Amino acid sequence: MKNTSKRVNVARLQEGLQTRWVGRNVFFSREIGSTNEWAKELAGLGACEGTVVLAEIQSAGRGRLGREWFSPVGGLWFSVILRPQLKPAESVRLVFAAGLAVAEALHEQYGLRVETKWPNDVLVNGRKICGVLTEMNSVGEKANFVVVGIGVNVNFDVSKVFPKELQRTTSSLEKECGRQVSLDELLRVLLVKLEKIYESSTLGDFSSVLLEWKKYARFLGSQAEVSTDDGKLCGVALDVDEEGALLLKQESGLVKHVFFGDISTKKQ
Numbered sequence: 593m594k595n596t597s598k599r600v601n602v603a604r605l606q607e608g609l610q611t612r613w614v615g616r617n618v619f620f621s622r623e624i625g626s627t628n629e630w631a632k633e634l635a636g637l638g639a640c641e642g643t644v645v646l647a648e649i650q651s652a653g654r655g656r657l658g659r660e661w662f663s664p665v666g667g668l669w670f671s672v673i674l675r676p677q678l679k680p681a682e683s684v685r686l687v688f689a690a691g692l693a694v695a696e697a698l699h700e701q702y703g704l705r706v707e708t709k710w711p712n713d714v715l716v717n718g719r720k721i722c723g724v725l726t727e728m729n730s731v732g733e734k735a736n737f738v739v740v741g742i743g744v745n746v747n748f749d750v751s752k753v754f755p756k757e758l759q760r761t762t763s764s765l766e767k768e769c770g771r772q773v774s775l776d777e778l779l780r781v782l783l784v785k786l787e788k789i790y791e792s793s794t795l796g797d798f799s800s801v802l803l804e805w806k807k808y809a810r811f812l813g814s815q816a817e818v819s820t821d822d823g824k825l826c827g828v829a830l831d832v833d834e835e836g837a838l839l840l841k842q843e844s845g846l847v848k849h850v851f852f853g854d855i856s857t858k859k860q
């Protein structure tokens with residue numbers, strides 16, 4: 593049997609791919625620093641919309657603010673080049689589009705208890721299994737390209753490959769499904785979802801995308817603590833608005849719009 597649990601087979605992926613334009617071009621590397629960096633280079637050189645950049649291992653995978661993203665063999669580490677007709681500020685929509693694509697794929701494909709967490713995480717059974725990093729290049733008031741990077745922990749054991757401080761808060765599909773899953777199959781499903789949700793997000797129906805995303809957002813309504821550049825904020829996580837801001841109701845009754853931060857909740 594072919595081993596599809598550690599590496600994507602690009603030819604087989606494309607054979608069965610039911611997208612119109614996402615993933616028609618795929619760049620694959622056994623090991624690269626970061627697929628987002630590679631995708632940005634390719635986008636700058638004119639790579640077409642929907643190009644997928646994929647690696648088996650990332651040696652310098654990144655999260656927001658340049659944080660380290662652990663990317664061992666067995667994970668799905670990829671970036672998609674998009675050229676949306678959006679203003680730069682609207683490109684935040686793609687974070688939610690990508691998060692929803694992953695949440696739906698994991699729920700429908702494996703029947704897992706999935707949740708989305710503001711702004712860019714997907715959790716399974718309360719543990720982080722996926723992160724999204726979008727990066728934009730704009731010319732004046734228009735986004736030139738956006739690279740959407742998605743990392744999913746798939747066929748490895750986090751207790752063997754991650755540092756101790758991450759082991760309690762993260763998980764992998766192998767752990768949650770109790771078996772290894774095919775990387776080809778997961779990527780195919782993700783690309784189909786991404787194409788569909790991206791089209792809704794950019795063609796004027798972002799409110800329904802956000803509504804769907806919120807169906808998975810179990811943190812809404814909970815008492816939350818948000819680390820921001822200005823320190824920690826506490827309150828009830830009321831909602832997420834169409835600009836991607838978290839609406840946090842503080843004890844004073846004031847509702848604060850938070851655009852960047854990390855949220856943790858007391859009850860899940």
Ligand code: BT5
Pocket residue numbers: 625626627628629650652653654655656657659660661662663668669670671712713720721722723724725741742743744745758762763
């Ligand atoms: C993210 O950032 O969650 C975005 C991660 C995006 C990764 C993809 S992989 C393909 C593409 N190429 C890249 O270089 N990046 C993208 P953030 O919300 O800032 O979370 C980062 C934090 O998550 C780290 O500081 C760790 O605490 C934790 N972390 C690191 N590696 C992890 C992993 N594999 N799984 C779960 N949590 C992780």
